[in-house]
Amino acid sequence: MRHVTSTSTDPALLVGLDAPDDAGVYEVAPGVALVQTVDFFTPIVDDPHDWGRIAAANALSDVYAMGGKPVSALNLVGWPRALDFALLGRVLEGAGAICAAAGVAILGGHSVDDPEPKFGLAVTGTVDPGKIVRKTGARPGDVLILTKPLGTGIISSGIKEGRVASETVSRAVGVMTALNRGAAEAMVEHGASAATDVTGYGLIGHLSQMLGDHLSVRLETARVPIIADAIELASEGILPGGSRRNREATAHQVRAPGVDESRLAVLFDAQTSGGLLIAISPDRAEYLLAAVRRDAPEAQAIGRFTEGDGTIEMAA
Numbered sequence: 090m091r092h093v094t095s096t097s098t099d100p101a102l103l104v105g106l107d108a109p110d111d112a113g114v115y116e117v118a119p120g121v122a123l124v125q126t127v128d129f130f131t132p133i134v135d136d137p138h139d140w141g142r143i144a145a146a147n148a149l150s151d152v153y154a155m156g157g158k159p160v161s162a163l164n165l166v167g168w169p170r171a172l173d174f175a176l177l178g179r180v181l182e183g184a185g186a187i188c189a190a191a192g193v194a195i196l197g198g199h200s201v202d203d204p205e206p207k208f209g210l211a212v213t214g215t216v217d218p219g220k221i222v223r224k225t226g227a228r229p230g231d232v233l234i235l236t237k238p239l240g241t242g243i244i245s246s247g248i249k250e251g252r253v254a255s256e257t258v259s260r261a262v263g264v265m266t267a268l269n270r271g272a273a274e275a276m277v278e279h280g281a282s283a284a285t286d287v288t289g290y291g292l293i294g295h296l297s298q299m300l301g302d303h304l305s306v307r308l309e310t311a312r313v314p315i316i317a318d319a320i321e322l323a324s325e326g327i328l329p330g331g332s333r334r335n336r337e338a339t340a341h342q343v344r345a346p347g348v349d350e351s352r353l354a355v356l357f358d359a360q361t362s363g364g365l366l367i368a369i370s371p372d373r374a375e376y377l378l379a380a381v382r383r384d385a386p387e388a389q390a391i392g393r394f395t396e397g398d399g400t401i402e403m404a405a
């Protein structure tokens with residue numbers, strides 16, 4: 090939706106294409122707004138059940154990133170005629186399990202014949218219009234919290250090359266199937282000033298969207314949670330094309346003197362179903378972090394916003 094612009098004068102449209110966010114928000118009755126988002130992609134792990142689980146957790150995440158509560162979903166399927174439909178059954182079961190755990194009802198879906206398998210969901214949630222968490226609301230002095238470790242893009246690439254140990258696959262699947270629900274509930278309760286989820290643009294790309302041109306951020310690079318093997322795989326040269334492009338796109342904003350090259354690669358790594366990036370005022374940051382960690386034990390405070398011009402300053 091980032092590549093489309095529109096100008097709507099509909100007063101019920103609270104978040105739309107004029108200032109794109111993680112999901113669109115539309116007020117349907119006083120005090121009740123719908124949060125809507127859609128996402129789908131090609132397989133990123135070998136196990137079809139895990140792929141379905143990851144796709145579902147990923148699709149729900151954009152509703153959580155707005156401070157919303159997902160309530161219903163529709164399956165979107167592209168499937169090759171020649172590929173065993175029992176595998177598709179496993180994908181749908183995986184998605185169903187995650188949605189059931191999240192309290193989300195799958196109402197139906199649509200499939201098309203497709204030479205390459207694709208799967209995802211369109212998700213509808215609800216949010217109190219007064220409690221929408223935008224990606225651009227951070228203020229100077231706010232603390233930046235990241236709720237999940239990074240590295241799933243590099244690890245998915247490594248899986249395709251057969252270079253990832255099975256424990257690391259399980260670890261990455263665990264990270265990608267973890268719901269951002271607990272973190273989202275905590276950030277709404279504690280009054281976060283901004284949030285987005287870390288997906289295809291990587292930590293730095295999504296952080297850059299939070300900054301706009303009036304904020305900068307100082308990142309404590311060593312505090313950023315990372316799945317251990319991702320740094321090693323990056324040092325062996327495993328890097329998805331998307332992650333390389335992320336780095337090119339934000340290079341002009343980033344100052345990273347002395348930061349280890351493999352660690353830097355992970356900070357730009359395109360994620361699937363990554364964690365929430367949350368901005369919170371410094372007096373409430375400790376409480377929010379403690380609340381988030383009940384569900385997301387690897388969450389860390391990784392930096393501090395300042396007034397600025399979009400610069401991402403990294404401390405080694």
Ligand code: CO
Pocket residue numbers: 110111150151154285286287288
């Ligand atoms: Co998002």
Ligand code: CO
Pocket residue numbers: 111126127128151288
């Ligand atoms: Co999205």
